[in-house]
Amino acid sequence: MTTTSSATWAPDTFLAAVEAAVWAPSIHNSQPWRFRRTECGIDVLLDHDRVLPICDPDGRSARVSCGAAAYNLLLALAAAEVPAAYVLGRDDALVHLTPAGHRPATPPERRLFRAIRRRHTNRYPFADQQVAPGVTAQLTDAARQEDGWLDFVVGDQAIFALASLIREADNQLNADPAYVTELQAWTHLAEGALEGVGRQAGGPAPHPAELMARRDFGGAAQRQTRDPAREPVVAVLGVHGSQHADEVRAGMALQHVLLTATDLGLAAALFSQPVEVPAIRERLRLAMHRYDDPQLVLRFGFAPTLGYTNRRAVADVVES
Ligand SMILES: Cc1cc2nc3c(=O)[nH]c(=O)nc-3n(C[C@H](O)[C@H](O)[C@H](O)COP(=O)(O)O)c2cc1C
Missing domain, CATH: 3.40.109.10 (NADH Oxidase)
Structure with missing residues (x-):
């Protein structure tokens, strides 16, 4: 340009x-x-x-x-x-x-x-419906267009290993009362809140039998504890470099990927717990065979939108 x-x-x-x-x-x-x-x-x-x-x-x-x-x-x-x-x-x-x-x-x-x-973040179970094979290439390409990388984690063993890193990170984070207090202050909210995550958008309460550990956003306990999707589509997003500008670029790559997924009719779930614990982020980096820090774990699939978050007014975020 x-x-x-x-x-x-x-x-x-x-x-x-x-x-x-x-x-x-x-x-x-x-x-x-x-x-x-x-x-x-x-x-x-x-x-x-x-x-x-x-x-x-x-x-x-x-x-x-x-x-x-x-x-x-x-x-x-x-x-x-x-x-x-x-x-x-x-x-x-x-x-x-x-x-x-x-x-x-x-x-x-x-x-x-x-x-x-x-586009909305999904925190409900994904349907047992296969994602077409060519779609992952389109999502990878979206990340590449922003100089990012999106590595799909393929096979039960690799996915379970990633899932156990997410759970370990989630457990470590939840062991800190200050983390739980902060999470509760930004989530567990009534519908219509202009910031934070309402209970409906936050999805059901996480269940220990779930494959990928979700944060507890205050939703009610769920009846369905097993994820019906038999072939989860899971990926790790990153960019080259770990400077502040690289993190901004990671956000651009993230949004290009998420909007591409939305355009293709896919829902996406986001997991940042493993990158918030430095020692686990490093293990994830090694598992992905990357020089660069991973920035986010993503899961794609089919799911209806059951809850929405809101936004503050434009007037509250502009200066001139
Ligand atoms: C850097 C980053 C990390 C995020 N981590 C998580 C996460 O660990 N778990 C989760 O459910 N959503 C996560 N999200 C999604 C946000 O909670 C979500 O974008 C926000 O609540 C707005 O809702 P929306 O995406 O439906 O518009 C993350 C988003 C970003 C940008």
């Missing part, structure tokens, strides 16, 4: 793009972002007050979340036919966008833009 020196986007275009950006995923729906319209473009900023001190002490998950929001912003501007070029980590901005002329949106940009409001 080339940068032009034209003035920044009109206020209406900026606000419409931010309206799309805020529907990005974020750790515990903490929405740790701010958007600033400047004379030469748009800045995506980290809202330091919304970084979760216990589960995200160095702000990694918050930067991944901001990267996902920046990806939505880029898509929204492209869909409005006023696309952006961007640089990562300029001054206090995680992402700095500048106008890149006018052109029609490409069909993938249009499809992914339309998927933004249909």
Whole structure:
């Protein structure tokens, strides 16, 4: 993409793009972002007050979340036919966008833009329905387009090994009362809360027999304890490098993957417990034969949307 020196986007275009950006995923729906319209473009900023001190002490998950929001912003501007070029980590901005002329949106940009409001994190059981073989290649390609990697974990043995890392991390995290207090403050919420995760979106209470240990978001105990999906589709996402800008890029790759999945009719579940415990993140890195830190574990499959999270008003996240 080339940068032009034209003035920044009109206020209406900026606000419409931010309206799309805020529907990005974020750790515990903490929405740790701010958007600033400047004379030469748009800045995506980290809202330091919304970084979760216990589960995200160095702000990694918050930067991944901001990267996902920046990806939505880029898509929204492209869909409005006023696309952006961007640089990562300029001054206090995680992402700095500048106008890149006018052109029609490409069909993938249009499809992914339309998927933004249909994408939700799934915390309910996946159906026993096979994901078509070519789909994993499309998801891997989505990550690659953002300079990321998405490695699928194949075979019962490898999936059980990954699942046991997630469970070990989940147990370690839950042993810290401060972690449990923070998790409960951001989840277990009534429907309609503008931030955090409501009980319905949070899914049923996790059951020890589940393959992949979910966080306890305050849902009611479930009747069905066995996951009906016999061939779970599980992957680990990462990018090359572990600097702050790389974590932002991981968020962009995450959102490109998630929107591609949504566009293909797939639901996705996210597991960040194993990357929140440094020793387990290192074991996961070794298991994946990667030089770079893994950033997130993802599971894809078929599941109806049974709960939604909300977002704060655009006016609460913009500065100019
Ligand atoms: C970096 C990151 C880590 C996340 N970790 C988890 C997780 O461990 N478990 C989970 O259920 N959801 C996880 N999520 C999903 C968020 O909880 C979810 O995006 C947020 O509640 C907003 O809901 P939505 O994705 O349905 O829009 C994570 C999201 C991000 C960006």
